[in-house]
Amino acid sequence: MAAGIIGYGAHIPRRRIKVEEIAKVWGADAPSYKKGLELREKSVPGLDEDTITLSVEAARNALARAQIDPAEIGAVYVGSESHPYAVKPSGTTVAEALGATPDCHCADLEFACKAGSEGMFVAYGLVKAGLIKYGLGIGADTSQGAPGDALEYSAAAGAAAFLMGDDDDKLIASIDETYSFMTDTPDFWRREHQFYPSHGGRFTGEPAYFRTVTGAVRGILGKSGMKPADFKYAIFHQPNGKFPKRVGKMLGFTMEQIDTGRLVPTLGNTYSGSSPLGLTAVLDVAEPGDRVLMCSYGSGAGSDAFVFTVRPRVRETRDLAPRTRWLLDEHVRYIEYGEYAKLRRKIRMAE
Amino acid sequence: MPPARAWRNYPQLYRLEAARCTKCGTVHFPPRLVCSHCRNRSFETFRLGRTGQLVSYTVIRTPSAEFTGQAPFAVGIVEMDDRVRLTAQVVDVGFDELRVGLPVRLEFRRISAEGESGVIHYGYKAAPVRG
Ligand SMILES: [Zn+2]
Numbered sequence: 001m002a003a004g005i006i007g008y009g010a011h012i013p014r015r016r017i018k019v020e021e022i023a024k025v026w027g028a029d030a031p032s033y034k035k036g037l038e039l040r041e042k043s044v045p046g047l048d049e050d051t052i053t054l055s056v057e058a059a060r061n062a063l064a065r066a067q068i069d070p071a072e073i074g075a076v077y078v079g080s081e082s083h084p085y086a087v088k089p090s091g092t093t094v095a096e097a098l099g100a101t102p103d104c105h106c107a108d109l110e111f112a113c114k115a116g117s118e119g120m121f122v123a124y125g126l127v128k129a130g131l132i133k134y135g136l137g138i139g140a141d142t143s144q145g146a147p148g149d150a151l152e153y154s155a156a157a158g159a160a161a162f163l164m165g166d167d168d169d170k171l172i173a174s175i176d177e178t179y180s181f182m183t184d185t186p187d188f189w190r191r192e193h194q195f196y197p198s199h200g201g202r203f204t205g206e207p208a209y210f211r212t213v214t215g216a217v218r219g220i221l222g223k224s225g226m227k228p229a230d231f232k233y234a235i236f237h238q239p240n241g242k243f244p245k246r247v248g249k250m251l252g253f254t255m256e257q258i259d260t261g262r263l264v265p266t267l268g269n270t271y272s273g274s275s276p277l278g279l280t281a282v283l284d285v286a287e288p289g290d291r292v293l294m295c296s297y298g299s300g301a302g303s304d305a306f307v308f309t310v311r312p313r314v315r316e317t318r319d320l321a322p323r324t325r326w327l328l329d330e331h332v333r334y335i336e337y338g339e340y341a342k343l344r345r346k347i348r349m350a351e
Numbered sequence: 352m353p354p355a356r357a358w359r360n361y362p363q364l365y366r367l368e369a370a371r372c373t374k375c376g377t378v379h380f381p382p383r384l385v386c387s388h389c390r391n392r393s394f395e396t397f398r399l400g401r402t403g404q405l406v407s408y409t410v411i412r413t414p415s416a417e418f419t420g421q422a423p424f425a426v427g428i429v430e431m432d433d434r435v436r437l438t439a440q441v442v443d444v445g446f447d448e449l450r451v452g453l454p455v456r457l458e459f460r461r462i463s464a465e466g467e468s469g470v471i472h473y474g475y476k477a478a479p480v481r482g
Pocket of ligand 1: 391
């Protein structure tokens with residue numbers, strides 16, 4: 001029996017900061033950052049927004065599309081590298097807010113930017129195994145880059161949520177194949193009690209992102225017997241605007257296949273939310289029968305790849321919650337670096 | 352706020368659970384033991400919708416200790432579409448955009464945190480309806 005996505009939802013904070021505004025403060029050259037990262041602005045969470053609140057809003061949108069009783073959700077997995085607590089799960093608060101407790105399995109996942117797709121994978125696996133009726137996988141982050149570091153221009157906030165199930169009449173997109181690829185690669189990390197992450201500079205590219213994503217995509221193409229031309233859309237993890245384009249080209253995908261789900265130029269890198277949010281933007285416009293490829297990437301390093309086939313129910317459900325491009329483009333509020341520094345708690349306050 | 356007190360209010364703070372009188376249908380938020388309309392004592396749980404409009408507001412510049420660091424912020428009374436009124440912070444809006452009748456939607460947000468080491472309280476805040 002087919003299983004897959006029966007509801008999906010996105011959430012993006014309204015505030016944005018432009019690359020110029022950050023570059024101005026550090027005396028950096030904005031045009032070269034914009035060109036180098038292919039990124040113009042990024043989302044910024046408010047003081048009252050975190051991985052838990054973004055996850056709840058995205059999950060409520062997924063529930064609005066799925067139209068199921070939240071008490072029937074048998075598992076909730078929140079993947080993030082910015083869980084608000086070091087000890088105390090994000091998922092319990094999310095499940096409580098949705099009304100999925102107490103009859104529910106719950107765990108928080110961590111694997112740099114891959115944690116969101118992990119939740120999707122596990123929720124799907126449990127549905128497929130018949131252990132639960134519906135499972136919820138969420139990728140959400142409100143990540144930080146150190147002031148002045150290249151990551152500060154891209155580290156953004158957002159969440160995507162997916163309800164997995166196997167009711168044939170509820171499927172929005174079936175999952176036809178999965179494949180994961182991972183090795184021990186120290187390209188990006190954050191030790192306990194450190195506020196900002198560290199990264200291996202240029203090492204994050206070739207041996208890390210490109211090797212892992214191409215490994216996962218070639219693996220799933222081989223496993224499914226498909227080729228790039230079989231897909232209408234392809235979504236790759238997008239730490240900046242360039243990487244997904246370049247990896248797509250290396251693998252034989254066209255810009256036409258990639259651009260619909262490439263949100264990073266005006267969103268920034270939402271880490272665990274990155275490729276999952278791209279998938280929500282694709283489902284917003286995909287037509288029944290379209291094949292969709294998604295491949296996440298998490299430093300450390302690994303990728304989860306999925307092949308989806310879009311079902312007719314996509315048409316009835318897409319306007320039951322806000323579309324992702326609308327959340328990205330409409331009603332945004334631009335802020336200056338001072339407010340950004342306050343919201344991101346970069347200002348040292350009196351004890 | 353002690354974690355236990357906040358915890359008892361999760362059904363309202365997290366899920367907007369109101370009590371609907373089984374006799375006259377009046378919706379109470381927060382729930383009550385006796386219906387103020389007909390004195391009936393039996394209710395069913397009713398989950399409020401998340402949209403309403405602002406009927407009154409003020410800007411807080413000198414908040415109580417729990418909310419220092421958040422000031423200035425707006426607080427308003429929201430008339431929900433389900434015809435109950437509740438008080439909430441009004442966020443993601445310029446103070447000059449506040450007006451009676453502003454359509455709002457309740458979003459899940461952080462309400463306060465007990466310093467750097469204490470529990471984080473979550474609940475609802477009103478944000479202008481996008482679009
Ligand atoms: Zn009554």
